[in-house]
Amino acid sequence: MMMKPDTSNPVAGTSPNLLVATIRKPWIWSYLAALLAFLATMVLSGGQGALSLLYAALTFASFSVMVGIGQMFVITLGPGNVDLSIPATMTLVATLSLKFMGSEAGLILPGFLIALIVGLGCGMFNFALILLLRIPPIIATLSSSFLYQSLAIWSNRGLRIKPPEPLAEFSTSGVLGLPNLALVALLLAGLAWVVLERAVVGRWVLAIGQNLRAAQLSGVPVHAVRFCVYVGSALLAAVTGFLLASFSGGANLNMGAEFMLMSIAVVVIGGSSIAGGNSNVPGIWGAALFMFLLVSMLNSYGLGAGVRLVLTGIIIVTVVIVASKRKHSA
Amino acid sequence: MNRELMRILLPVLSLAILLGAVFYLQPRAMSYFGLNLLFNLAIPVALATMAQMMILMVNDIDLSIGTFVSFCACVTATFVQETPLLGYAILLAAIAGYAAIGALIYVRGLPAIVVTLGMSFVWGGLAVMILPSPGGAPPPWLRTLMTLKPPLVPLAIIAPIVIALLAHLFVKRSSMGVLLQGVGGNERALERAGWSIVRLRATAYAVAGFFGVLSGMALVGLTTSADANIALRYTLLSIAGVILGGGEFTGGRISPIGAVIGALTLTLAASFLSFLRLSPDWQIGAQGAILILVLAARLLVSRREAAA
Numbered sequence: 001m002m003m004k005p006d007t008s009n010p011v012a013g014t015s016p017n018l019l020v021a022t023i024r025k026p027w028i029w030s031y032l033a034a035l036l037a038f039l040a041t042m043v044l045s046g047g048q049g050a051l052s053l054l055y056a057a058l059t060f061a062s063f064s065v066m067v068g069i070g071q072m073f074v075i076t077l078g079p080g081n082v083d084l085s086i087p088a089t090m091t092l093v094a095t096l097s098l099k100f101m102g103s104e105a106g107l108i109l110p111g112f113l114i115a116l117i118v119g120l121g122c123g124m125f126n127f128a129l130i131l132l133l134r135i136p137p138i139i140a141t142l143s144s145s146f147l148y149q150s151l152a153i154w155s156n157r158g159l160r161i162k163p164p165e166p167l168a169e170f171s172t173s174g175v176l177g178l179p180n181l182a183l184v185a186l187l188l189a190g191l192a193w194v195v196l197e198r199a200v201v202g203r204w205v206l207a208i209g210q211n212l213r214a215a216q217l218s219g220v221p222v223h224a225v226r227f228c229v230y231v232g233s234a235l236l237a238a239v240t241g242f243l244l245a246s247f248s249g250g251a252n253l254n255m256g257a258e259f260m261l262m263s264i265a266v267v268v269i270g271g272s273s274i275a276g277g278n279s280n281v282p283g284i285w286g287a288a289l290f291m292f293l294l295v296s297m298l299n300s301y302g303l304g305a306g307v308r309l310v311l312t313g314i315i316i317v318t319v320v321i322v323a324s325k326r327k328h329s330a
Numbered sequence: 331m332n333r334e335l336m337r338i339l340l341p342v343l344s345l346a347i348l349l350g351a352v353f354y355l356q357p358r359a360m361s362y363f364g365l366n367l368l369f370n371l372a373i374p375v376a377l378a379t380m381a382q383m384m385i386l387m388v389n390d391i392d393l394s395i396g397t398f399v400s401f402c403a404c405v406t407a408t409f410v411q412e413t414p415l416l417g418y419a420i421l422l423a424a425i426a427g428y429a430a431i432g433a434l435i436y437v438r439g440l441p442a443i444v445v446t447l448g449m450s451f452v453w454g455g456l457a458v459m460i461l462p463s464p465g466g467a468p469p470p471w472l473r474t475l476m477t478l479k480p481p482l483v484p485l486a487i488i489a490p491i492v493i494a495l496l497a498h499l500f501v502k503r504s505s506m507g508v509l510l511q512g513v514g515g516n517e518r519a520l521e522r523a524g525w526s527i528v529r530l531r532a533t534a535y536a537v538a539g540f541f542g543v544l545s546g547m548a549l550v551g552l553t554t555s556a557d558a559n560i561a562l563r564y565t566l567l568s569i570a571g572v573i574l575g576g577g578e579f580t581g582g583r584i585s586p587i588g589a590v591i592g593a594l595t596l597t598l599a600a601s602f603l604s605f606l607r608l609s610p611d612w613q614i615g616a617q618g619a620i621l622i623l624v625l626a627a628r629l630l631v632s633r634r635e636a637a638a
Contacts, residue, residue, distance in 0.1 A: 080579060082443070084566075135625045138391070139573045142566055143621035150615025261393075261447050274441035306462070309455025316448035320440055 026271030027283030029323055030290055033269070037293035041300050053296065055179060059247075061288035062185035066240040067259050068266035068284040069192045070233030074137075075267050076196075077226060078209040078276035081137045083233045086263050087256030088145035089122045090241030092152040094251035097242055098161045105164045112242060119238025122148060123231030130230070131223060137230075149253075156253060163246040171247040181243060185285075188236070193281040205229060209277030265291060269319050290319075337576035340631060341591040344574075344624045348598050355605040362484050369486035370552060372597040373476075374399070375567055376490050377545035379575075379593040380497050380586065382568035384538035386577060387501070387584050388513045388531055390435065390442035394450035395542055396565035398424070400558055401457040402546025407466025407556035410547075414469065425539035432535025433528050450565070457558035464557035468550045476551030489548075490590050497586035500537075510534050514582020570621055571596055576628075595620060 038057075042050055067086050074083045093115045101111035122144070129140035162168070174180050196202035204225045207215040216222050240259075245251040268274050269290065270283025294315060298308040352368070353360045359368060378399050385392040402421060410417030431449060435442050468476075478485050501507040512520045513530050521527050545564070550556050573579075574595060575588030599620040600613045 129622065133622070133626050133629055135622070136573075136579055138579065139570065139621065139625070142570060143618040143625075146566075146614045146618025146621070150612050150618070153614075154609065154611040261450070264444065264447060268441065268444045274444060304459070306455045306457075306459030309451045309458060311455075313448045313451025313453075313455060316451065317445055320444050320448065321434075321438055 025280070025282075026323075027280050027286055028271075029319070030270050030283050030286030033319060034286055034290035034293050037290060037297045041293065041297040044300050053293075055174075055177075056296070057289050057292045058182040059179040060292045061285065062179070062181040063240055063244055064259070064262045064266050064288035064291060065185040065284050066188055066236050066243075067263040068270070068288060069188060069281065070236035071263035072267045072270075072272055072279050072281070072284060073192075073196075073205060073229045074233050075264070075272065075274060076205050076209045076276050076279040077229055078212060081209075081276060082264065083126070083141050083230065083237075084138060084260060085122065085126055085141040085145035085148060086233065086237045087258075087260045088148035088152070089119060089234050089237040090244065090256035090259060091251065091253060092122065092148040092241075093118045093238040094241040094245035094255060095152045095156045095253075098163060098245050098251045099155060099159075101161075101164050101167075103162045103164050105166050108164050108167050111164075111167075115238045115242040116235060119235045119241075120231060122238070123234030124227075126234060127227050127230040130226070153253060156251065160250040160252065162250055167246045168249065171243055181247065184239075184243070188239075189281055189285060196279065196281060201225065201228065206277055206279070209279075211277075262288075262291065265316060269316070269323070271323065336631065336635070337585055338588050338591075340624065340628055341575045341585075341588045341595065344620070344627070345591050345595045345598070348595060348602060348620070352598065352602060352605050359605075362482075366484035366486045368598060368601060369484075369490065369594060372594050373486065373489045373493075374545045374549040374552065374561070375564065375571065375597055376493050376590045376593040377541050377548055378561070378564040379568045379571035379589050380493060381538040381541035381545065383497075383501075383572045383577060383584050383586065383589045384510070384534050384541065385442070386514075386569075386572055386579060387510055387582050388432075388534045389517075389580050389582070390432075390446075391569070391579070392446045392538065393443060393565055394446040394453055395538075395568050396562045397450040397453040397457065398428075398539070398542045399546045399549065399561035399564050400556075401453040401460075402543045403550045403556040403560050404457045404461040404466065404546075404558060406472070406547045406550040407468060408460055410472075411467050411469045421543045425536055425543060428539030428542070429532040429536035432538075433532040436528055436531045454558065461556060461558055464555060466550070466556045468554055472547060472551040473554065476548060490594060494587045494590035497590070501584070501586050506533065511582040511584075514580070514584075567593070567596055567617075570617065574621060574624055595624075 041053060071083055074081050096118050097111045097115040100114050101107040126141050126144050129135045129144060130137050170180055204220045207220055208222055208225060244255060266284050266287040269287035272279035272283060294312060298311055358364055378395055381395050382392055405417060405420050409420055431445060435445050480488060509525060509530055513527060517527055549561060571592035572584060572589045574592030575585055577584035577589055596617050599616045603610065603612055603616055
């Protein structure tokens with residue numbers, strides 16, 4: 001429901017205009033890219049396993065979507081705003097909450113609560129560094145991530161504690177042909193869309209990203225909004241870490257590593273501006289699907305790990321170039 | 331001038347305090363051998379920090395330097411050692427690649443953070459292709475150079491000083507360096523004055539690539555082998571080093587000497603814990619804590635400066 005084109009736009013009344021309006025959306029490219037990668041894989045397999053590929057794509061994309069939403073709000077705040085602590089927060093939350101639950105089914109709810117509290121703590125610490133010590137966000141989240149990572153290493157001690165059975169069951173199964181994780185991520189994306197596009201807070205975030213000074217002068221509670229954004233990003237990282245550990249049978253120390261790149265990539269490939277002030281939620285889903293389908297396409301073509309990495313990099317850069325060219329000509 | 335001095339004072343002080351604490355805990359570290367051991371691995375980190383500094387100087391950020399250094403290390407441990415001519419050609423091409431990325435970022439108005447993230451896949455992939463499993467060997471001359479034992483002062487002290495001075499001369503005293511700072515400070519003014527911004531930015535990236543190559547070579551010379559993930563942590567360490575050394579993300583405000591000191595401080599922070607007999611679990615955390623402490627101290631200093 002949240003994904004349909006913006007019908008409140010008066011231009012989008014009739015159907016040809018609707019098409020034009022949809023094509024003009026910055027996020028359409030990420031879906032096209034995802035579709036291309038999907039088709040390229042299907043060409044090779046002759047259409048075999050299309051459904052299972054989609055199912056896997058939805059599952060794995062959900063993790064990128066959840067951290068991507070948090071990162072998107074942070075990036076929207078304007079130049080210099082990036083949350084580099086997402087991987088460390090995920091790892092710390094997963095380690096602590098799984099350790100607490102100790103595979104006991106009865107402790108799932110308190111375990112989830114602990115995940116949220118740890119996430120809240122990380123977010124508040126990040127923002128305290130940014131606001132009180134006036135450390136640039138990149139370096140603040142970077143240095144705090146060093147601390148979180150150390151905490152995780154110290155509390156983990158190389159043990160791999162299994163998630164409680166019902167939780168593992170929940171995170172690996174689905175309803176109505178959709179993985180549960182994708183439903184959670186869809187729900188969160190829907191919420192994020194409402195917050196960004198329909199709530200005052202979202203407008204404030206965009207206003208800060210477009211011009212901090214102007215936003216301040218027009219009475220936007222800048223500090224409060226930035227606080228919410230950084231804490232929100234940490235909370236989303238917490239939920240993602242919790243679910244990822246449940247999904248993959250336990251926490252491990254570099255489980256978050258790939259999400260530093262992923263969280264930023266899905267935001268930018270999804271058509272949000274890295275300079276802030278101009279973001280969209282649907283693109284995150286498109287980009288997350290694209291990133292997974294791209295890797296599985298390269299996999300299915302039987303390429304070695306090195307070639308796969310090189311091609312992934314080249315394609316990411318190409319997508320960014322294509323997207324930017326479109327922006328300039330518009 | 332006074333400001334410049336203030337900028338460098340804090341990094342110097344933080345390194346001095348940390349070093350003093352290490353000497354207090356373990357007086358035997360205060361020797362030729364001890365110092366060499368403490369700062370040995372700081373040489374490649376300092377070089378990577380110089381590379382990052384060149385990029386930050388023109389208001390960009392490089393998230394691929396860690397994988398680039400790994401790639402260079404892999405090339406050094408294989409091609410440079412076996413077929414030197416081809417090896418050096420590859421390293422030169424890599425520097426040209428860096429310059430091309432810098433030009434591309436400017437011409438198309440791309441976000442450096444994303445392009446370099448993408449490039450980190452490319453360098454990482456190339457490194458895996460060259461060296462799928464850890465191995466290789468340094469060219470003999472490199473091993474000799476990195477294990478050199480000059481009289482009185484160990485190489486681990488001389489090398490960072492040389493790096494800092496050369497970078498300082500280039501950035502602060504050469505006309506090219508001043509122009510590059512200008513790109514970070516006021517690009518439009520330079521453009522109006524008739525300079526080609528593309529060329530300047532490509533130069534900054536090429537110099538960064540050059541330092542990245544040196545870092546990879548130094549690393550292989552020290553560790554005697556390479557693997558595709560050998561320097562992944564350098565990306566974050568290099569950013570931290572520049573900032574710790576008094577650099578800023580915008581405006582071309584950086585200090586080469588400060589950045590080298592920042593790199594030394596971070597390296598020392600990691601080994602400091604073993605002197606406290608604390609668990610190595612906290613190594614990374616100690617680096618984070620040092621960063622936060624120094625930046626907090628900087629805030630105090632700048633507040634007092636503003637009040638005075």
